[in-house]
Amino acid sequence: MRGREVGRGPDGSLRPVVMAIVNRTTDSFYAPARLPDDDAALAAAHRAWSDGAQIVDVGGVRAGVGPEVSAAEEIDRVVPFVRRVREQVPDLLVSVDTWRASVAQAAVDAGADLINDTWAGHDPGLVEVAGAAGVGVVCSHTGGATPRTDPYRVEYPWGATGHAGAGRDGADARSGVDPRDGVLDDVLTTLRTSAARAVACGVPARSVLVDPTHDFGKNTWHSLHLLRRTAELARLGYPLLMALSRKDFVGETLGLPPDERLEGTLAATALAAWMGASVFRAHDVGATRRVLDMVAAVRDDAPPHGALRGLG
Incomplete structure (x- = not known):
């Protein structure tokens, strides 16, 4: 992004990247990520870098339903902070989580390296801003949902094509078709x-x-089915971002509130990393970094930090 590479280990190996979350809001679903105070948010960015993040994702509006936030207010929450991070933590890539082209433009002008378009091109001008500036962009999938709405009785057609790995848990082993792959096909x-x-x-x-x-x-x-189909998503050929951290599908699977979803998040992270995901948006940077390093070593993508046992 802007000529800078991320994900390269000290030994030259490619490793998954952690994208730290810093929300400049007062109402994010996970309370510790609410960082409207400028100094606290900047301290979180410094801490994320020291804990192993290579990208920080800055959000100015709660993703879910909540009070309206104008574009001007979103810019005020995000853009000055982008400038401060750019000045004080210059090696940390800065991503801005927005669906608005006007906010994206202001963020790029302030030094943002990546635009995280969480709402799947709702504003078609956003990707044009990224392209004109030569910065990165995250392409997402919402099934046609509009910004800041929660899903309600959402459905996808039955899967119609075979995918690698079909044949388990309800799949037709003879045809290679899993009827639950409808959501995968759409994504x-x-x-x-x-x-x-x-x-x-x-x-x-x-x-x-x-x-x-x-x-x-x-x-x-x-969401669970997409996680088990991570390998198919990775075959798209672009860096695959997984935003799994403390999300509702983790909480509903385990019956836990956001502040108790770390273990479930890390289990999902390990599985996705094993199957080829390469960027992980995370609240818990240090724990996520350690999980990814362990998976990389088991996959033989990177060496252990030290391997002395039995050699002395």
């Missing part, structure tokens, strides 16, 4: 189309990330 089609448009608008292909966007326009069954 793959949407992300493939959105990524192609981003490249056509001028975003470098290596700076296009794709995100199945768990919970957005999906119920818990959909």
Whole structure:
């Protein structure tokens, strides 16, 4: 992004990247991520860098239902902070979580490296801003949901095509078709189309990330199925972002509130990393970094930090 590479370990190996979450809001679903105070938010960015994050994702509006936040107010919450991070933690890539082209433009002008378009191109001008500036963009999937709405009785057609790995848990082993793959088919089609448009608008292909966007326009069954189909998503050929941290599908699976969802999040993170996801949006940077390093070593993608046992 802007000529800077992330995800390269000290030994030259490629490793998954942690994207730390800093929300400049008072109403985010996970209370510790609410950082409207400038100094507290900046301290969180410094801490994220020291804990192993290479990207910080800055949000100015709660994703879910809540009080209206104008574009001007969103810019006021986000843009001055982007400038401060750019000045004080220059090696940390800055992402801005917004669906508005006007906010994206102001953030890019302030030094943002990546625009996280969580609401799947709701403002078609946003990707054009990213392309004109040559910054990265996250292409997401919401099943057609509009910004700041919660899913309600959302449905996807039965899966119609076979995918690698079909044949378990309800799949037809003879045809290779899992009827639950309808959501996967929709996500793959949407992300493939959105990524192609981003490249056509001028975003470098290596700076296009794709995100199945768990919970957005999906119920818990959909999100779980997308997690088990991570390998198919990774085959799109773009860096695959997983925003799993403390989300509702984790909470509903385990019957836990946001502040007790760390273990479930890390289990999902390990599975997604094993199957090829490469960027992880996380509240808990240090724990996520350690999980990803362990998975990388088991996959033989990176060496252990030290391997002395039995050698002395």
